[in-house]
Amino acid sequence: MTLGLLQQEMAYGTVYLYVGIFMLLIVGFVATVLVLARLIAPSRSSKTKDQTYETGESTVTDPWRPFPVRYYVFALTFLIFDVEALFLFPWAVIYQGLGLYGFVQMLIFVTILSLGLVYEWKKGALKWV
Amino acid sequence: MEFLNFLNQEPFRFLLAFGVVLFLTLNLAAILVMGERKVAGYIQLRYGPNRVGPRGLLQPLADIIKLFTKENISPGKADLWIFLGAPIAMFIPVAAVWLVIPFAPGAVVADINVAILFFVAVTSIGALGVIMAGYGSRSNFSLLGALRGAAQMISYEVPLILSLLGVVMLTGSLSLVDVVNAQGGGFWNWYVVLQFPMFIVFYISALAETKRVPFDLPEGESEIVGGYMIEYSGMTWGLIQAAEFAGMGLMSGISVTLFLGGWQPPLEFLDLGQFNWVWFGIKTALIMFTFQWIRWSLPRLRMDQLMDLGWKVMVPLTLVWLVITAAAMLVF
Numbered sequence: 229m230t231l232g233l234l235q236q237e238m239a240y241g242t243v244y245l246y247v248g249i250f251m252l253l254i255v256g257f258v259a260t261v262l263v264l265a266r267l268i269a270p271s272r273s274s275k276t277k278d279q280t281y282e283t284g285e286s287t288v289t290d291p292w293r294p295f296p297v298r299y300y301v302f303a304l305t306f307l308i309f310d311v312e313a314l315f316l317f318p319w320a321v322i323y324q325g326l327g328l329y330g331f332v333q334m335l336i337f338v339t340i341l342s343l344g345l346v347y348e349w350k351k352g353a354l355k356w357v
Numbered sequence: 358m359e360f361l362n363f364l365n366q367e368p369f370r371f372l373l374a375f376g377v378v379l380f381l382t383l384n385l386a387a388i389l390v391m392g393e394r395k396v397a398g399y400i401q402l403r404y405g406p407n408r409v410g411p412r413g414l415l416q417p418l419a420d421i422i423k424l425f426t427k428e429n430i431s432p433g434k435a436d437l438w439i440f441l442g443a444p445i446a447m448f449i450p451v452a453a454v455w456l457v458i459p460f461a462p463g464a465v466v467a468d469i470n471v472a473i474l475f476f477v478a479v480t481s482i483g484a485l486g487v488i489m490a491g492y493g494s495r496s497n498f499s500l501l502g503a504l505r506g507a508a509q510m511i512s513y514e515v516p517l518i519l520s521l522l523g524v525v526m527l528t529g530s531l532s533l534v535d536v537v538n539a540q541g542g543g544f545w546n547w548y549v550v551l552q553f554p555m556f557i558v559f560y561i562s563a564l565a566e567t568k569r570v571p572f573d574l575p576e577g578e579s580e581i582v583g584g585y586m587i588e589y590s591g592m593t594w595g596l597i598q599a600a601e602f603a604g605m606g607l608m609s610g611i612s613v614t615l616f617l618g619g620w621q622p623p624l625e626f627l628d629l630g631q632f633n634w635v636w637f638g639i640k641t642a643l644i645m646f647t648f649q650w651i652r653w654s655l656p657r658l659r660m661d662q663l664m665d666l667g668w669k670v671m672v673p674l675t676l677v678w679l680v681i682t683a684a685a686m687l688v689f
Contacts, residue, residue: 243469246371247456250467253375254452258445258596262429265592269428278433280496281587290434291500299508302664306511309672313518316679317474320525323683331683338676345672354668356508356661 301353305345312341374456374466382452385606386599387417389645393602396649424595432494432588439493440588444596447486450479451603458610459534461620461634472533473525476611477518480566483604484510487568487575487585490597494588502584505660506575509565512667513572517562519675520555523682524548524615537619547618554678556616558671563608565667567601570652574660609644613637617644 280287315337323330348354391406391414398405406413431440457472459465469475484507491503525531527548528539540547549556565572576584586597613619617640620633629635658666 243467247453247467247469247475249371250375250378250456251449251453254379254449255445257379258448261592261596262441262444265425265429268425269591270426271428273430275433277430280432280434280494281582282497283582287497289497290495291497292495295500295504299504299511302508302512302668305668306515309515310518313477313515313522316519316522317525317531320522321529321531323526323686324529328687331687334683335680338680342673342676345668349669354664356664 301348305348305354308341308344312337378452378455378466381455382603382606383599386603387421389602389606390420390598391417392645393649393652396646397653400650400653421595424592427591429591429593430588431593432496434495435588436493436495439489441593443486443490443493443585444589444593444600445486446482446489447597447600447604450482451600451607453479454607454611457533458614459537459619460637461631464631464634465534468532468534471531473521473531473536473615476533477514477521481514483566483600484514486600490589491585494585496588498581498583499585499587501581502575502577502587505577506568506585508660509568509572509574509663509667512664513562513565513671516558516667516671516675517566519672519679520558520562521615522675522679523552523555526682526686527551533614533619537614537621540618541621543625544618544623547616547621549616549618552616552678552682554674556612558675558678559612559616561666561671563612564648564651565663567605567608567648569605569648571655571658572663573657574663577657605648606641606645609641609648610637612644613640 282288316334319326319330319334323334326333394416395405395413404413406416409415409419431437454476456467457465457469457475459468487506487510488503491499491501491506494500524536528536530536530539536548544550568575574584576586578584581587586594589597614637618636620637622628622633622636627636
């Protein structure tokens, strides 16, 4: 009896279908736990209990107003590097057979991105204020 | 074993896999909560929990019962759907990634050929959970925690992903099964030897991704009193906590699989065949212990130090190491 439960040899996509169903089942499981906790636990809500916690003080400000998203530039940089990684992964898989050609290609690619990072660094965009 | 063959049919195998992974995740969370408190106790020269059951080993069970019977308070102003969706979003990645990790030769739930990509993609959902928790609670502290958490998690995801490139290049495959198979034949073949700087980078990024000390700014219990999980109580809080601890176990498991040889025994003659999951367990437990050791030894970083470490040290290091690995593979 093989222990490998869902193997690569299955029809392409079937494994992903199972993984998708698996995630849905996990969502169902967590939701069940939440519902169960709702049923078991006592529920006596009062006006004071429903207030937002702010170290014992009454809440002054509502956080749902425009706020400065300080990680905006970081998010953009993250996006660029994430896409870079996405391009580099297929390259890395077949690198063993590529030789010098592949190395130079990667070098150009990484150099351009590193220049971007250096530019950002020098401009002070990577500084957390 | 012949009579067990009916289990090998499609729906049974799937249900079995689901049960095993869920069991593993939940137990890991329970054991790690317990282990954390015990390790904390012994590091601080006290006993830790020792009242419930023999040596306090039944403490997680008592915790679960307690959490189930506690009231679930949600702030009146909160967006309830986002608020309750956060634990779910946090739980998906920590359970789903176990699907692609091989525990022993041939024992992997879903042997997909882009397992590393799957790991990278699915763990990003965790950041979504943090933002949902912080925004849905509609509290100043939780929003602050969520903003920090989002910035930290996306920043450390870059070195986390880029540090895997060396392993992928040496293996020539994105499947974790191939990665583990390529590390056989003794501990000098593990990627931690050839890729030692990347192991360190991966380890630090894993600490940051699981929001552990010294990177626990999103929680920051001494400054923003719990961060994004401040409004949670009862089992909703319990689920978030379970997801965090299970995430720590998952990161240990992944780093063992990628860099420490997975289920491969350290020496050839220690091969246990199907029972090689023992090696996987031992190595994962050791890595998890180092996580806890660090937690109780180091102070918390400042936010700007954290971002600097991520973007100005680790990202350039991974890029340089990528070129070094590529050049070395070209020469040798």
